[in-house]
Amino acid sequence: MTAKGKDHNGTASSVTEDDQEYIEEPIDEEWNDEEASALETSDEVPIADYTIPVTQILKFPDQAEPAEGYEPRLCGLEGEHAGNCYRVLNRRLTFGRDPSRCAILFPYEAGEISRIHCTLRYIEENRLFILEDNGSSNGTFLSNGERLKPGVRYELRSGERFSLSGRQQCFEVKDDEQRVV
Incomplete structure (x- = not known):
């Protein structure tokens, strides 16, 4: 079907409002190339030299910030983020490969990690970390090997x-205020 409603045989399809049946009827007119090339013959600026104004800039999530001092934090133990610690206080950390939605970002090639794998946040009043699997393909696991149920x-x-996807990407949550001396 072409943009003018014609199929490749030169017939047009129409629908009657009464019975909603399709009726095909032959069309005798020919395609007019003059309509499509109106800008080519005008004295206006060519399309290639035209800049489209930006009216909306996509907002990407803030990338995870390095943790400072003894604040609640997430530390990478094994895998892509090993040796790095990130702030968890007053924010939600989403793990995955989607740069438009994840703060803890994995490379696109890391196919074992889902685009939006899991989410971690910190509840300051209770001094608890909350971890939720977002329906990842290969799972999020607690240290005892239990696989998290999606959405719980x-x-x-x-x-x-x-850990994410088995033990390839391992993390630890820390809040030194809870340390018993």
Whole structure:
């Protein structure tokens, strides 16, 4: 079907409002190329030299910030983020490969990690970390090997670990205020 409603045989399809049946009827007119090339013959600026004004800039999530001092944090133990610690206080950290939605970002080639794998946040009043799997293909696991059920929130305390897609990407949550001396 062409933009003018013609099929490749030169017939047009129309619908009657009464019975909603399709009726095909032959069309005798020919395609007019003059309509399509109106800008080519005008004295206006060519399309290639025209700049489209930006009216909306896509907002990407803030990338995870390095943790400072003893604030609640997420630390990478193994995998892509090993050796890095990130702030968790007053924010939600989403893990995955989608740069438009994830703060803890994995490379596109890391196929074992879903585009939006899981989410971690910190509840300051209770001093708890909340971990939720977002329906990832290869799962999010607690340190005891239990696979998180998608959409269910799991509580983690300081020092507890979890991993993405088995044990390839391992993390630990820390809140040194809970440390017993």
